[in-house]
Amino acid sequence: MLTDTAAPPTTAPYVPPFPPRPEKGLPLRQMLKLARENWLAIWAQSSFERDVYGSRLLTRDVVVCNSPDSVHYVFVERHENFQRKSPQHRHALIPLLGDGLFVSDGPLWRERRRVVAPVTHVSRLAELAPAITEAAMERRDAWRGFSPDRPVDVLAEMGHLTAEIICRTIFGRALGRDAAKEVVAAFAAYQACIGQTDILSLLGLPDWFPRYRSAAVRESARRIHQVVDGLIADILDRPGEGEASLIRAMSEAKVPGTDRPMDRRAFRNEAIVLFMAGHETTANTLAWALFMLSQDSGSATRLVEEVRGALGDRVATLADLPKLPFTRAVVEETLRLYPPVPLLSREALGPDRIGDRPVRKGTIILVSPWLLHRKPGLWDQPDAFIPDRFMPGAPKPPRHAYIPFSTGPRICTGMHLGLAEATICLAALAGNFGLTLEPGTQVMPVARLTLRPGETLPMRIAPLG
Known part of the structure; x- marks a missing residue:
């Protein structure tokens, strides 16, 4: 058992909301129905405590890996056999991302990774961080004009803030500022209407068998493609002009083994991957x-x-981050309790064995940060909000016990950018305003493509003296 706190709290820590946990596993029909609404609610308490376990859903074997050792085996040691995303994840994202990094595998994934990873590497933080500070300062100044007597949807506010940041960093500050609202609205519509289960795959139907996609899914994807295609054209048709951006950096990178850049469809797909990874997750x-x-x-x-002690009335820059260890710890504890991508899924490309459990080709492997980050034995008071777990000097969790950005070769390339962004923005807002939940509001985590605090988060915002 880890001793998580650098200094024991004098009062019981706050335990934020989570769905009720059934005493035992649910019948298949009830589980599938509940999973369509919020799959976080299907897990019994025993699911959090076990290491590796499995069952058969219709025609598919499903294995859950819920220990650091099994996560290391699947995501690192045997990555080549477990690199492919599950059919459900692929079919949920392909209409939007095409062959982008989130859903590709094999040689194509390796090729794209070599192009995209250097673009989002930690070494580019100094170049991109000013756009974060600028957007955080604008949002702070806007909040100073809000009436403390009227509730504000803080979830929507964070969506707009992080969309502005990711659009400015991907496309440049001038172009990105104009595109943010359109892309945010279309992405919210996409996530609201995309299916959460893939019954056809569970029935054994192959990937080439057509999946039904509603008109709403097609239209929201089309809106995003149209905006992003236009932004990319503005940048790529003016080589050598304009400000620094991730798209401009990608346009200067060559496909490995060639002297050519990615084609425009690939640019669009990877730009949307970067947007989804950097917007929705950080907003939540x-x-x-x-x-x-x-x-x-x-x-x-x-x-x-x-x-206040570190910054006074300033908004943090990249250089200020070492002065904000508790703010960073709040971000990391939030990522533990509410990992933005709470389910990571893979499909076994060939037979294997995880621990003493044989795995057949086609088995769906589930690694859930939602389970792993709340596992008794890995975490003291696992459901409690204790930022001190992540303060300098606190004992570190076992490797692969904390994976909000995944782990192994497919770890999120923008991890350092995301942590810097969340810390700067949280300092700008929570450091200058008191927030109060609107009376009568029930907050409960809901998992769709990402983990959100419901559809809205109405709060009253008052400047601190």
């Missing part, structure tokens, strides 16, 4: 962090004191 993290700070006055006061 910030919304959850602001909600939990509104419920935990001790942590909120501590964060304000740190921000």
